[in-house]
Amino acid sequence: MKKQHNSTEFENKVWQxxxxxxxxxxxxxxxxxxxxxxxxxARAVGNALSKNPWAPKVPCHRAVKSNGQIGGYxxxxxxxxxxxxxxxxxxxxxxxxxxKKILYKF
DNA sequence: ACGGTGACGCTCA
DNA sequence: TTGAGCGCCACCG
Numbered sequence: 001m002k003k004q005h006n007s008t009e010f011e012n013k014v015w016q017x018x019x020x021x022x023x024x025x026x027x028x029x030x031x032x033x034x035x036x037x038x039x040x041x042a043r044a045v046g047n048a049l050s051k052n053p054w055a056p057k058v059p060c061h062r063a064v065k066s067n068g069q070i071g072g073y074x075x076x077x078x079x080x081x082x083x084x085x086x087x088x089x090x091x092x093x094x095x096x097x098x099x100k101k102i103l104y105k106f
Numbered sequence: 107a108c109g110g111t112g113a114c115g116c117t118c119a
Numbered sequence: 120t121t122g123a124g125c126g127c128c129a130c131c132g
Contacts, residue, residue: 011116012112026112038115040126042115043113043115043125044115044116045116046125047115047124047126047127048117050125060126063127065128066127067128071127072125
């Protein structure tokens with residue numbers, strides 16, 4: 001995939017890898033950073049996702065926190081929760097049910 | 107278990 | 120060039 005205007009390589013890598021996560025599964029900011037080769041850049045990943053220019057093509061709602069909580073979302077975690085539920089992810093009080101099981105392994 | 111806090115990698119002003 | 124600020128994480132009490 002070629003680089004988009006006004007975006008960095010780092011951001012492009014984040015979006016590319018996020019697209020590998022299938023429906024009904026999730027990944028974490030930390031895992032995303034690690035698969036890119038940046039082992040402490042979880043925060044930077046969140047930063048990149050908040051600027052995702054091709055929503056909803058890139059499923060940025062499938063990126064969550066490493067402890068199974070939902071994490072942030074540009075238009076509200078309510079929306080993110082609804083989206084995830086519509087894909088079959090079960091969420092209880094802001095915590096992903098069976099988080100370990102639906103966590104996508106790169 | 108649980109809230110506060112320091113540190114981190116990356117962008118943008 | 121520098122500093123602030125983030126969709127986080129790990130470590131403390």
